[in-house]
Amino acid sequence: MIIGDRLREMREEKKLSQGDIEKRTGLLRCYISRVENGHTVPAIETLEKLARALEAPLYQLFYDGEEPPVLPNLPKRKSSDDIAWGSAGKDARYLNKLRRLLSKTEEEDRKLILYMAQKMAKR
Numbered sequence: 001m002i003i004g005d006r007l008r009e010m011r012e013e014k015k016l017s018q019g020d021i022e023k024r025t026g027l028l029r030c031y032i033s034r035v036e037n038g039h040t041v042p043a044i045e046t047l048e049k050l051a052r053a054l055e056a057p058l059y060q061l062f063y064d065g066e067e068p069p070v071l072p073n074l075p076k077r078k079s080s081d082d083i084a085w086g087s088a089g090k091d092a093r094y095l096n097k098l099r100r101l102l103s104k105t106e107e108e109d110r111k112l113i114l115y116m117a118q119k120m121a122k123r
Contacts, residue, residue: 003047006061008036010054024053 011021018036022029027049034040035050042050051058063069086095102110 002038003042003061004036004038006064007032007050007054010056010060011036014054016054021050021053025049 011018018029018032021027021032025032027046031040032050035042035046047061048058051061057068059068086092102113105113
C-alpha cells in the first residue's frame with residue numbers, strides 16, 4: 001500500500017478537499033497533492049497532522065481494516081526490578097552473601113562499612 005493512495009482514499013471518504021486538509025493542518029495544498037501522488041514521503045510528524053485532520057487514528061493510515069490490528073504476542077519487556085543489579089545469577093548470589101555477612105556484623109562496624117561504601121561510590 002502506498003501512503004499517498006491511502007490518504008487520498010480517506011480524504012475522499014470524508015468528502016474533504018485538499019484545501020480543507022490545508023486549513024486543518026497548515027500544510028500547503030501543493031504538498032498534500034505531492035504526498036497523495038507519491039512524489040513525496042511525509043515525515044511521521046506530518047502523518048500525525050494528516051491523521052488528526054482526517055479525524056482518524058494514525059494506524060488507519062497504514063491499515064485497511066475496520067478494527068485495529070491484533071497485536072502479536074511479543075515477549076514481555078523486563079521491568080526495572082528484573083534489570084537491577086543483584087536480581088539474578090551470580091550477582092544475586094553475591095548480594096545475598098553480602099547481606100548475610102552484614103547482618104552478622106556489629107552495628108558500629110556496619111555503619112563504618114556503609115560509610116566507606118558511600119565515599120567510594122561518590123568518586
